[in-house]
Amino acid sequence: MAIKVTLTGRLADILDKEISLSSPSTVGEAIREVAGMDEEAKAFLLDDEGKVRDNIIVLVNDENVDDLEQPLREGDVIFLLLPIAGG
C-alpha cells in the first residue's frame, strides 16, 4: 500500500519534501515511520514519552485529522505541517 507523505518546514529540509511509505495502516503509524527515519525528525514529531506531538497539523487528502487511529487507504496523501514561527 503506497502512502505519499508531504513534509513541510524543517522536516522537509531534514528528510525530503515528499516521501513514500509502504506499510502504515493508520495515520499514527505513518507519523511514527517518518519519525524513525531520523533523530532530529523524531524530536519534531514525538514527545519525550514517544507520543505524537499534538501541535502537528495532519491533513489526509486535505482534511484535517486528529484521530491518529484513522485508517489509511491506498493512494492517501498525508501532509504533516509542523509549527513554523518565522515572520
Next chain:
Amino acid sequence: MNFERYARQMLVKNWGEEGQKKLQSSRVVVVGAGGLGSPASIYLAVAGVGELRIIDSDVVELSNLNRQVLHWDKDIGRLKALSAEEKLRNLNEDIKVEGIAERLDEGNGEELLRGADVVLDCLDNFPTRFLLNKLCHRLGIPLIHSVIFGLEGRITTIVPGKTPCLSCLYPQPPIEVRPFPVVGVAPGIMGCMEALEAIKLLIGLGNPLLGKMLRFDGETMTVQIFPIKRRENCPICGNLH
C-alpha cells in the same frame, strides 16, 4: 474627507465611500515590524486605515534587509518602530501612525492593544504569539495570524469565541528553528494577505479565513485551504462562545 487617493479601491464592489469611512475610523495594531509587519503595515497605510500602531522593540540589522522592506541601509542600528513610523507617515499623510519601541509583555500588553479593531500577528516567535493570542482573547479583538518558513507561509483569521485560536492549533510549545530560513517574497506575500484579511474584517467584505488556514507553498506555487478545529478544553478559548 478627500477620497481621491482611494478612488480606485472604492470602485471595488461593496467598498465605496461607506467602506472607506470605516477604514478611516479604524485602529489596527501591527505587532512586529519585520518581514510580515513591513508589507502588512505598508498596505494598511496606503489603504487609508485611520490609525496604525506598530509595536517592535528590536533595532534594524543588515540581515533584516532581504525582507523587512520598511527598513533601509540608512536605518541600520535604528529602532524598527521609529523607522517604520517615519516611512508609513511619508506614505500617507492622512493617517495617524504611532511606532512603539516596546516588547509586548504581560505588563504592557493590554494597554498597547486596547482600542484596536484588529490586531496583526507579525511576530517571529511562538512565546510572544501565545501571549498575543491570550491578550486578544481577553480583550475580544480579532487577530490575524501568519507565519513563514523558507518559501512557505500560513495564515488564519482568529475571532475570539468563534474560531480556533493559536492554543487550539498548538497546545504544546513548538520546537522553533532559529535562525529560520526566509526569502523576502514569502513574508511579502503573507504580510499582504494579512493586510487584506484586516481590511475585509474592517469593511465587512468577502469571506475571511475564519476556521480555515491558508497555506502558500512558494516552491510549487500551490495554495491549500483547509479547516482547522477548536479544542473544547482549550485553556484560552474553551469557555468563550
